[in-house]
Amino acid sequence: MVFGAGAGALAGGGAFAGAQQQAQQPPVQSQPAVRQAPRNVTINVNPRVDRRRPWRFTVSGRVNLPAPGLVCPPGQTSGYYCLPLARERACDRARVAIRFKGGPRTRQTISTRRYRTRIGGTAQQLPFCTYRGTVSFNVARRLRPTGRVQVDVRFLGNAYYGQKSSPRRTARAVGVGRRR
Numbered sequence: 001m002v003f004g005a006g007a008g009a010l011a012g013g014g015a016f017a018g019a020q021q022q023a024q025q026p027p028v029q030s031q032p033a034v035r036q037a038p039r040n041v042t043i044n045v046n047p048r049v050d051r052r053r054p055w056r057f058t059v060s061g062r063v064n065l066p067a068p069g070l071v072c073p074p075g076q077t078s079g080y081y082c083l084p085l086a087r088e089r090a091c092d093r094a095r096v097a098i099r100f101k102g103g104p105r106t107r108q109t110i111s112t113r114r115y116r117t118r119i120g121g122t123a124q125q126l127p128f129c130t131y132r133g134t135v136s137f138n139v140a141r142r143l144r145p146t147g148r149v150q151v152d153v154r155f156l157g158n159a160y161y162g163q164k165s166s167p168r169r170t171a172r173a174v175g176v177g178r179r180r
Contacts, residue, residue, distance in 0.1 A: 035157065039064040041096075041166035043153050048171055055143065055173035056136040059098045061166065062120060063129040063155045065090055071160065085160055091119045091129040094158040098133050102142070102149040110142050110149070111135055114156070129155075140176045147176035 042061040050056060068085035076082065094117040101107040117129035131153070137143055153166040 035160060035162040036066050036069060037162045038155055038164040039066055041153055041155050041164050043151065043166040043169050045151050045169045045171045049174060050171070051174040053140075053175070054136040054138040055147075055176075056134060057100075057149075057151070057171050058132065058134045059151055059153065060130070060132040061153060062131070063094070063096070063117065063161075063164070065127045065129065065161060067126055068160075087123065087127050088119060090127040090160065091117045092158055092160075094129055094161070095156045096131045096133075097154045097156055098131075098135065099152055099154070100135060100149045101152075104145055107150060111137070117155075137173065140173075143173050143176045145176075147173040149173070 041063050044060050046058045046060070068087065068090060070079065070082040071085045072078075072082040095114050096117060098113050098115065099109055100111040102110050113133055113135055115131050115133040117131045120128050120130040143149065149171050150168045151171055152168045155161075155164045155166075157163045
């Protein structure tokens with residue numbers, strides 16, 4: 001006589017067998033959510049011309065979002081289960097990439113930094129995300145020969161909104177052409 005083994009374990013049932021059966025079932029595939037594109041991305045570079053080393057540029061702006069849509073649970077497309085997106089969640093886990101390009105002929109990327117966004121505005125306005133980042137350059141060789149850099153921002157999106165790029169702006173570091 002065998003002790004310690006229950007009748008369910010001998011018959012192939014029990015909690016352990018049920019866990020194996022669940023693991024063998026294919027996972028449920030949820031439909032990918034359609035993310036809205038932001039209306040536009042603004043950019044402001046301050047200062048436009050920096051005359052002292054280290055050359056420091058602050059890039060700020062905002063991502064103007066469309067009116068919040070409905071957020072549905074994974075796998076649901078029916079409006080019955082969907083709820084409107086809360087304004088405070090419009091910028092959840094959203095990031096922007098600020099890119100500086102420079103070089104004589106080919107515009108090579110010399111710096112890319114990622115920053116988080118924050119919600120801005122009032123409840124009466126359409127939602128928007130704000131961003132702000134500072135980048136400094138101390139090595140003149142990266143900015144040669146003219147000291148001009150092109151700056152652009154790309155909104156990387158989040159679970160609710162897709163990606164969008166800003167127009168390019170130009171900034172200048174004076175004194176880069178001189179050798180010390």
